[in-house]
Amino acid sequence: MGGQSWKIGVGVAAVTFAAVANSHPQDFIAPMHTYGQNMVPVFEGWDQQPDGSYDMIFGYLNRNTEQILDVPIGPDNSIEPGGPDQGQPTHFLQRRSKFVFRIHVPKDFGTKELVWTLTSAGKTEHAYATLKSGYALSAKEMMANWRAVGFTLTEDDAKNQPPVVKIDGSLQRTAKVGEPLTLKAVISDDGRPKPRGGTPAGRSEAPRTPPCYLRAGWIVYRGVQQVTFQPEQRDPEWRELDKSAAPLPPPISSGDTVTAAATFSEPGTVVLRLVAHDGGLESVQDVTVTVTPR
Numbered sequence: 001m002g003g004q005s006w007k008i009g010v011g012v013a014a015v016t017f018a019a020v021a022n023s024h025p026q027d028f029i030a031p032m033h034t035y036g037q038n039m040v041p042v043f044e045g046w047d048q049q050p051d052g053s054y055d056m057i058f059g060y061l062n063r064n065t066e067q068i069l070d071v072p073i074g075p076d077n078s079i080e081p082g083g084p085d086q087g088q089p090t091h092f093l094q095r096r097s098k099f100v101f102r103i104h105v106p107k108d109f110g111t112k113e114l115v116w117t118l119t120s121a122g123k124t125e126h127a128y129a130t131l132k133s134g135y136a137l138s139a140k141e142m143m144a145n146w147r148a149v150g151f152t153l154t155e156d157d158a159k160n161q162p163p164v165v166k167i168d169g170s171l172q173r174t175a176k177v178g179e180p181l182t183l184k185a186v187i188s189d190d191g192r193p194k195p196r197g198g199t200p201a202g203r204s205e206a207p208r209t210p211p212c213y214l215r216a217g218w219i220v221y222r223g224v225q226q227v228t229f230q231p232e233q234r235d236p237e238w239r240e241l242d243k244s245a246a247p248l249p250p251p252i253s254s255g256d257t258v259t260a261a262a263t264f265s266e267p268g269t270v271v272l273r274l275v276a277h278d279g280g281l282e283s284v285q286d287v288t289v290t291v292t293p294r
Contacts (some may be wrong), residue, residue, distance in 0.1 A: 037063035039071075039092055041116040041127035044099050045135040047142075052107035056114055056129040057137070058088065059098045068093055069120055070224045076119035079103070088116065090222045093235060098145070099282070103129070143280050160192035162281035163214065165274055168257075171287050177294045180230065180261035183287065185274050189214050189254040193280045210238035212279030213251040216258050221286060223270030228263045236277040264291040 040061040047055045062069060069092045071077040078084030087101050103114060114129040129135075143153055143160065168184035175181040195213045218233040234249045252258065262272060270289045275282060 033063065034065050035067040036121060037067075038121035038123040038125065039063065039069060039118050040125045041118045042098075043116070043127040043129040043135070045137040046129070046131055047102075047137050049104075054105050054107070054109060054131060055102040056105060057099050057102050058116055058127060058129070059096070059100045060089075060092060060118070061096050062092045062094050065094055071118060071120055072224075075117075076124075077117070079114055079116045081114070086114075091220045091224070092120075093219065097237065154193075157193045157280060159190075160278065160280045161190045162283045163216075163276040163278050164188040165216075165276050165283050165285040167274065167285050167287060171285075173287060173289045175262070175264055175289050175291050177264055177266060177291060179294065180263045181289065182259065182261050183218065183272070183274070184257055184259050185216070185285065186255065186257050187214065187216050187252060187276045189276075189278050191254065193278065195251070195279075210279065211248070214254065214276070214278045215249040215251060216274060216276040217249045218260055218262070219273050219275060221271040221273040223268060225268055225270065225291070226265040227270060227272070228265075230261045230263070233260055236275045237282070262289070264289070267291050267293050 040063070042059045042061060044057040044059050047057060049055065070090060071092065072090050073085045073088075075084075077088065077090060079086040079088060086103050089100060105112075105114070109131060111130070116127040116129070118125050118127075143157065164187070166186045166188070168186070173181060193212045195211075197211045215236045217236045218229055219235050220227050234247065236249050238248060258274075264270060268291055270291060272287045272289060274285045274287070276284075
């Protein structure tokens, strides 16, 4: 965590397979609630690297449409073997968050598995990560997943590269309670996919497919204290068919500098994540902030 990475998704059918294989099917088909529900960790699949090693990719489902949950690293939020801390979030946004973090494993990982355990709202769920062939992610599936069912990649879309995020300043910061911390970053992109609007699903529903344009926003990745952003930040990840979700951040152009000020409510350590999304692929960069008393 802290180094730049890019995260990408698998086809919707593959996500459904992975989710059901790693948890209870009813967790994904039961109606959502505003508050009081638990979370489900999800193993999304594996992505092989040029040197033969692998990235295990995880996301999660927060079954609440409004409640954000915090689960610190420990028995209730652990990844084993090798854990409990392997870069997973502790601050969980509403609904489905795809391809949130990666765990790198060697090329001789073989038949071993990683297990992410999450306990929330009195329920414990597990996600089991293995190198079984059914979890392999192709580039086509990765791109198509961000666009939703039925989306066809054009030849130009298939050449898309993820945005590049360059943070201005150190990735380790200090701040005082109540005093704004300025955050700046330059976002670059190759212009793919070409900008276009989303496809409406119905008069009273959210878009069936999200719009394509370059966007960026800060989120809290770890830390329980309240963080206030100015201007207000929005998660760039489109949350499928979610009418209650906040609007996506406004479009930006390649080479733009995005600036925000973060103010913290209490001492502690907070990990802030800048997410840049071009409508097909996503990059993230983390900044760890040690917050001291005023």
